[in-house]
Amino acid sequence: MTDTVDRHSNVDRPGRSRSRRVGEAVAAVALLVPALAIFVAFFFWPLWRLVHYSLYQQNLQGTRERWVGPSQIVETLTGADFRQGLWVNVLFLIMTVPIGVLLGLLLATSANRRLRGIKIFQTIFSSTVASSVAVSAVVFFTLVNDQAGYFKDVSWLALDKPLSALFAVSLSSIWRNLGLTFVIVLAGLQAIPEEIQEASVLDGYSPIRRFLRITVPLLGPTLLFLAVVLTVDAFQAYAQMELLTGGGPGGATETILFKITKLAGPRDFGQGASMSLGLFVLTGLVAAAQFSVLNRRVHYGN
Amino acid sequence: MATETIETSDSIRDRSSGRRGATGRRTTVPHGLRGANLAWYVVLTLLSMVIVFPLWMTLVRAISNPTKVLLAPEPSLLPVDIQWNAFTQAFTEGGLGRPLLFSLLLTVVIVSAQLFTSLIAAYAFAFLEFPFKRLMFGIVVATLLLPVEVTLLTNIKTFQNLGWISPNQDFGGAFGSLTLPFTAAAVGIFLIRQGFLGLPRDLRDAAELDGYGHLKFLFKIAVPVTRPIIASFVLISFLGTYNQYVWPRQAVQNDQYNTIQLTLRAVAGQRLDQLNLPFAAALIASVPVLALLLIFQRQLISGLTAGAVKG
Numbered sequence: 001m002t003d004t005v006d007r008h009s010n011v012d013r014p015g016r017s018r019s020r021r022v023g024e025a026v027a028a029v030a031l032l033v034p035a036l037a038i039f040v041a042f043f044f045w046p047l048w049r050l051v052h053y054s055l056y057q058q059n060l061q062g063t064r065e066r067w068v069g070p071s072q073i074v075e076t077l078t079g080a081d082f083r084q085g086l087w088v089n090v091l092f093l094i095m096t097v098p099i100g101v102l103l104g105l106l107l108a109t110s111a112n113r114r115l116r117g118i119k120i121f122q123t124i125f126s127s128t129v130a131s132s133v134a135v136s137a138v139v140f141f142t143l144v145n146d147q148a149g150y151f152k153d154v155s156w157l158a159l160d161k162p163l164s165a166l167f168a169v170s171l172s173s174i175w176r177n178l179g180l181t182f183v184i185v186l187a188g189l190q191a192i193p194e195e196i197q198e199a200s201v202l203d204g205y206s207p208i209r210r211f212l213r214i215t216v217p218l219l220g221p222t223l224l225f226l227a228v229v230l231t232v233d234a235f236q237a238y239a240q241m242e243l244l245t246g247g248g249p250g251g252a253t254e255t256i257l258f259k260i261t262k263l264a265g266p267r268d269f270g271q272g273a274s275m276s277l278g279l280f281v282l283t284g285l286v287a288a289a290q291f292s293v294l295n296r297r298v299h300y301g302n
Numbered sequence: 303m304a305t306e307t308i309e310t311s312d313s314i315r316d317r318s319s320g321r322r323g324a325t326g327r328r329t330t331v332p333h334g335l336r337g338a339n340l341a342w343y344v345v346l347t348l349l350s351m352v353i354v355f356p357l358w359m360t361l362v363r364a365i366s367n368p369t370k371v372l373l374a375p376e377p378s379l380l381p382v383d384i385q386w387n388a389f390t391q392a393f394t395e396g397g398l399g400r401p402l403l404f405s406l407l408l409t410v411v412i413v414s415a416q417l418f419t420s421l422i423a424a425y426a427f428a429f430l431e432f433p434f435k436r437l438m439f440g441i442v443v444a445t446l447l448l449p450v451e452v453t454l455l456t457n458i459k460t461f462q463n464l465g466w467i468s469p470n471q472d473f474g475g476a477f478g479s480l481t482l483p484f485t486a487a488a489v490g491i492f493l494i495r496q497g498f499l500g501l502p503r504d505l506r507d508a509a510e511l512d513g514y515g516h517l518k519f520l521f522k523i524a525v526p527v528t529r530p531i532i533a534s535f536v537l538i539s540f541l542g543t544y545n546q547y548v549w550p551r552q553a554v555q556n557d558q559y560n561t562i563q564l565t566l567r568a569v570a571g572q573r574l575d576q577l578n579l580p581f582a583a584a585l586i587a588s589v590p591v592l593a594l595l596l597i598f599q600r601q602l603i604s605g606l607t608a609g610a611v612k613g
Contacts, residue, residue, distance in 0.1 A: 021431065027516050028432035031422040036441065038419070038486035043445045046456035053456065103352070110345055121346045123599065124353055129606065130591040132545030134566040138584035141569050142359045148577055150359055150377045175356055180606060187607035236451050239547040239563075243570050257451050261552065264455055272455050280452045287447035 047280070053273035062266030076274035085256035085275070088166065089282075092255065093234040095170035096177070100230050101223055103174065104181025109211065111182070112189045122186070128179035137243035140172035144244065162252030165245050169253055172240050177233060181226055188222030189215070228290045235283055256282075364388045364581040372574055388582035396579045398565060398586060405562040406590065408477070409544045412484045416539050417532070420490030425520045427491065428498035429506050446488045450549055457483060458552050469555050476559035480550060484543065493535045493608060497528035534605025537598055541591055562587045 054073050056065040076082055107125045111118060128136070143150050146159045155161075157168040192215065200210045216223075238257045241247055247254040254262075256279050263272030359379075363371065367383035374382060392398045426432070427439055450457075461467040466475035501524065509519045525532065550561045566587065569580035595602060 024430045025432040028426040028430040028435075031426040031430075031516070032438060035419040035423040035486035035491060036438065038483070039441060039445050039488070041460075042457055042483040043448055043453060044441075046453035046460065047448070049456040049459070050453065053459075107349055107352075110342065110349055113342065115339055115342060115346075118346075121350060123596070124350045126599070126603065127592070127595065128353060129602070130541065130588060130595040132547065132563055132587070132591075134545075134547050134563040135584045135588050138566050138569050138580055139356045139360045142363045142581060143356060148363075148372070148574055150379075152377070175353070178353060183603050183606050187603070232449065236449055236548070238451075239551070242551075243567065246570060257454075257548070260451075260455060261548075264458060264552070269455065269459075276452055276455055280448070283449055283452060284447070290447075 050273045050276050050280070053269055054277055055270075057270045058266045060267055062269070068270065072270050073274040073277065076271045077278045081259055081271075082256065082275055082278060084251055085254055085259045086278075086282075088253060089235055089237070089255050091163075091166055092170055092173075092237055093231055095167055096173050096234055097227055097230045100174050100177050100181055101226055103178055104185045104226065105216075105219075105223070107178065107182045108185035108189055109215070112186055125182045126179045128176050129183060131176050131179070133173075133176060133237075133239040134243060136172045136176035137240040140168070140175070140240075141244060144168040144171070159245055160249050162249060165249060166253050169237075169240050169244050172244065173233070173237065177230060181230070184226055184229075185219065185222060188219050192218050225290075228286060231286050232283065232290075235279065235286065360581050360584060364578050364585060366578065368578045369575045385578075388578040389586065392579050392582045392586055396565070396568070396583055398562070398583055400558075401560045401562045401565045402586070404559065405544060408480050408561065409540055411481050412543045413536055413539045415481070415485035416487040416490050417536060419486040420494050420535070421520065421525065421532075423486075423491045424494035424498055425516065425524065427495045428501075429519075429524075430516075442488045442491050446492065450483070454548065454552060457549075461553065467553055467555055471554075471556045471559065473559065476554055476556065479553045480559075480561070483549070487539060490535050490539065493531055493605070494528065496608075497531035498524055501527060530601065530604070531608075533598070533601045534608065537594060537602040538605040540594060541602070544591055 054076075055067065055069060057068045057072065058065045111122050111125055131139070141149065144152070144157050144159060146152055149157075151157050156164050157171075158164045159168060196214060196218070197210070200214050205213065235255075236257060237255050238261070241253045241255060241258055245253045247258050256275060260272050260275050260279065263269065263275065362379070362381050365384050365386055365388060366378075366381045367385055370382045371378070423442070427435070427442075458467060461475075461479040464475075466479045468475070471479075505523065506519055509523055514522065545563060546561070547563050550564055551567075554560055554564060566580060566584055568583070569577070572580055
């Protein structure tokens, strides 16, 4: 998803009258206003308001506000609550992204071959793209819930211990994302020119060597893209925690977003806004990584 | 990139019609083919278990007698005292019908709105010249990088100030706050613009000579020609909207206007001997999107992979 050379640009075309240019500009404004108005009203204006709210404290009714300055942002973002949320997000990321990418690679390489009935397996592997976060959480409720789950006695999935609880939650995310991961890696595999594979066969590469030396490097950009997508997903984790652990035990599965939703009342709004800014910076960093990855991909491709 | 996106979807189609995975195995190891194939079937079946097992357990628990499941000394892989009525009870006792319809309504409205705003904006970016074009496109791309979660609190505040989000919100308030923020989508503008950029440069000039105005050209020529890309966008938009959780969770404060996803919250609060209902509800909630996936698999996949793979 990179900017393309504008093939329809007709700035330099001769014979375009001034009135025509004005007409085109007017039409463009009319066509862009609906989308841009929504973006301004629900993306940029609220972002700016976040800065405002993070600098003020409100009274209990939310009717008046008092300037408290940047200290509120600093105190919130260095406070124990935000640090715990950040830690949970980072752990969750570590638990979901590498396993997710590896499993996707495993599923896609296995299903990328010429076999009778392979379509059935491909459909099964991609099926979880239809699952919502909430559905996947309910599905894993039947497995990991401490009273009703099939694995309720498995200690490394126990919901009453911080790490195992987060791991149990992360399984539901890994499972839900497998469909997307599979679909993306499979498309990546199928974009590898067959001549390259055939040449490596002729060169006497063993299947494993071919996989490690040819397939994985050529898939590199796709896998990086996937890692970024899954990372963004990890920073948005919320529903699976709410349904499976309620954030517990002792806040051990409360992500930053989870904590933000608890700070929506007037009294805490300044802190909630500060945390939202923190989340904005974090996702901004991921987005920057995404951009540099995508730019590298373009050089690869061309 | 525009043309590449199309090529990607085409290449998926080409290969799925028979050329896929011709890694040379067939020509180089004809004798081992049988055994190798069998081994791959075993591997594929085992891997399928990773996906299917959690779903199987959900189905098992939905159709089992919940009390007997709790009393059983060992958790069972098979249904205990099968009773199918959980699926009907989810509607009668769980009241699933209303949220299901409400979710479908919201999804249709949002997807239609997104499609319309994306089409006209994509047309402007692809075919028109105007000042600050790059800047405006930058604004659109920027929203791609800003997850709704970041501005969750302030958007809630906006709607609270409007009186649309409150414990006694009415249908209009719930409907408005659930749809309005999502009536435009940067992904749609981006994808459809790429589709339009893949059209021949002179197509619009020719249409213009024939007296086509902007809208007539857009809906009579550009849209039909880029139908595959538009279909992909509609599908991923439907999927994302129907499956939304975080925003509806905050925006719906009157339980009457729960979306289908929000009703699944019941699993955490339900009495243990009634847990079969939310399990059935989760399966029912998946039916519309699963149906879409099965019917439009190819278009959906090309939408999901656009941008991920350069063809």
